[in-house]
Amino acid sequence: MAYVATRGGERAIEQSQRLFCAEMGDITPDRIAEIRAAMPYLIDRIMGEASLYDEDLAALALAQTGGELYEAVLLLRAWRTTQPRISVAEPVTQDALFTHRRISAAFKDIPGGQVLGPTLDYAHRILATTVLDGQVSTPDPVTPAKMASPPRQPSVSAWQAENGLLSPATSDHLTGNDIPDVTREPLLFPAKRAHTLQSLARAETGGVLALGYAAQRGYGQAHPTVNELRLAEAEIVVTHPRGTRFSAGRVKVSQAEVVSKKGSQLELGFSATMGWNEVKVIAAATLDLNSKGAPKGSATEEEFFLYHTEGVESSGFCIHFKLPHYVTFQSSLDAMRDAKARKAAPEKSPEPAE
Amino acid sequence: MTPSPRSLTGWTHEAQLAVLARSDPANLKAFADPLIETLPEITVVENRTGLVMLPMRDTAQGTHFHLGEVLMSEARITANDHEGYGMRRGRDLEAAMAMAVVDLAVSLGRAGDDCLAFLEAEARAQADADHETLCRVEATRVDMETF
Numbered sequence: 001m002a003y004v005a006t007r008g009g010e011r012a013i014e015q016s017q018r019l020f021c022a023e024m025g026d027i028t029p030d031r032i033a034e035i036r037a038a039m040p041y042l043i044d045r046i047m048g049e050a051s052l053y054d055e056d057l058a059a060l061a062l063a064q065t066g067g068e069l070y071e072a073v074l075l076l077r078a079w080r081t082t083q084p085r086i087s088v089a090e091p092v093t094q095d096a097l098f099t100h101r102r103i104s105a106a107f108k109d110i111p112g113g114q115v116l117g118p119t120l121d122y123a124h125r126i127l128a129t130t131v132l133d134g135q136v137s138t139p140d141p142v143t144p145a146k147m148a149s150p151p152r153q154p155s156v157s158a159w160q161a162e163n164g165l166l167s168p169a170t171s172d173h174l175t176g177n178d179i180p181d182v183t184r185e186p187l188l189f190p191a192k193r194a195h196t197l198q199s200l201a202r203a204e205t206g207g208v209l210a211l212g213y214a215a216q217r218g219y220g221q222a223h224p225t226v227n228e229l230r231l232a233e234a235e236i237v238v239t240h241p242r243g244t245r246f247s248a249g250r251v252k253v254s255q256a257e258v259v260s261k262k263g264s265q266l267e268l269g270f271s272a273t274m275g276w277n278e279v280k281v282i283a284a285a286t287l288d289l290n291s292k293g294a295p296k297g298s299a300t301e302e303e304f305f306l307y308h309t310e311g312v313e314s315s316g317f318c319i320h321f322k323l324p325h326y327v328t329f330q331s332s333l334d335a336m337r338d339a340k341a342r343k344a345a346p347e348k349s350p351e352p353a354e
Numbered sequence: 355m356t357p358s359p360r361s362l363t364g365w366t367h368e369a370q371l372a373v374l375a376r377s378d379p380a381n382l383k384a385f386a387d388p389l390i391e392t393l394p395e396i397t398v399v400e401n402r403t404g405l406v407m408l409p410m411r412d413t414a415q416g417t418h419f420h421l422g423e424v425l426m427s428e429a430r431i432t433a434n435d436h437e438g439y440g441m442r443r444g445r446d447l448e449a450a451m452a453m454a455v456v457d458l459a460v461s462l463g464r465a466g467d468d469c470l471a472f473l474e475a476e477a478r479a480q481a482d483a484d485h486e487t488l489c490r491v492e493a494t495r496v497d498m499e500t501f
Contacts, residue, residue: 108498
């Protein structure tokens with residue numbers, strides 16, 4: 001075992017951090033407010049991956065890291081550990097969501113109908129370059145309908161179960177601290193379903209998309225159709241010391257069900273996350289749909305996708321390779337030189353004992 | 355023996371707390387601040403930020419799982435054996451304390467008319483905001499037709 005010491009390391013490290021931050025300038029309350037207001041979908045993505053919902057903290061993490069997403073998520077995960085857990089809220093159910101967007105690609109006439117909500121799905125992808133010439137790009141205002149959309153919508157899968165297309169989901173009735181929690185228990189395989197869904201909820205979006213896309217392109221066993229996609233707000237229902245249960249506010253959530261035919265019935269894959277991030281939940285639900293019986297080492301195998309989509313661990317492992325490995329690499333070079341030397345040396349006749 | 359908490363006419367405790375938790379923080383603080391003088395001596399039991407884990411039920415198999423944690427501010431106060439409680443999203447300890455003060459005032463039966471007026475105004479503002487949001491959502495409704 002050997003070590004390499006770096007002279008002047010402390011000064012160089014200090015200056016390198018200053019160099020990183022110098023480009024971004026002052027971090028001010030106004031900047032945080034602007035990031036929060038201007039980039040809600042980026043804020044949502046960060047909060048989901050950090051598994052910590054607070055728009056101001058997410059905006060601060062983005063400002064402090066210059067938009068380096070892995071660092072921003074790491075900052076938030078680290079900060080989270082400084083806070084006590086006050087309680088576990090009542091479980092959110094699909095039919096209680098305050099719904100902003102609800103679509104189905106499987107059935108056009110779902111109970112409650114379809115509302116597109118906020119989306120760029122049908123937008124022309126044209127960059128507003130006139131802004132760079134000094135003009136202000138002001139979005140056209142929404143023309144509100146006279147009637148309000150129902151705040152809560154029925155569940156498509158419950159309707160399918162009533163019509164014999166799906167096996168009805170039976171609640172496990174777990175609440176509070178009885179619900180398995182990957183932040184307090186190790187992730188073991190085969191994983192508890194609660195661990196799988198929680199891990200996907202906090203997974204890195206790009207990683208989930210890459211593996212979900214692989215399954216969608218044919219490297220999985222089931223082709224997904226979006227049964228129901230929702231962007232909504234969920235109530236955080238907590239308990240007053242007197243026992244009164246009440247909503248202490250709302251948070252944005254995304255939820256996707258994907259469906260595939262299996263025998264005479266349909267089979268569902270499910271995913272949900274905090275914040276509005278529909279690419280992630282569709283890809284994650286595809287992985288959930290495909291995970292049962294997936295071959296070992298395939299993109300849709302639970303252990304494979306859960307380990308490889310944990311953003312803090314995967315990015316941390318990846319970037320550790322740039323840290324000094326001089327001694328281990330030198331050892332590899334020594335072994336390589338020895339092998340070369342042995343190959344170049346004239347063959348000796350074997351000793352009688354060999 | 356713990357005295358029975360009072361309530362506001364026409365309001366459940368649940369509805370009162372839900373409106374306070376979502377009310378505008380500046381309005382809430384401005385309303386709660388002068389209320390303090392009308393109350394007996396207050397003991398602060400807790401005023402902190404912390405996390406509330408939010409679980410969800412999966413629709414495929416009925417499994418409850420954790421979506422993630424939400425940053426909340428909490429305040430818990432007492433006076434004359436009555437308890438006031440506040441819990442709101444975010445890291446605004448003053449707003450959580452203001453919520454607890456209003457909850458305590460209602461429980462003690464103090465400034466009932468003022469509390470009622472405040473809650474009704476905030477409830478109306480929240481309902482209007484929700485209605486406006488849902489009218490904008492309704493504008494995006496699609497009717498599918500097969501040809």
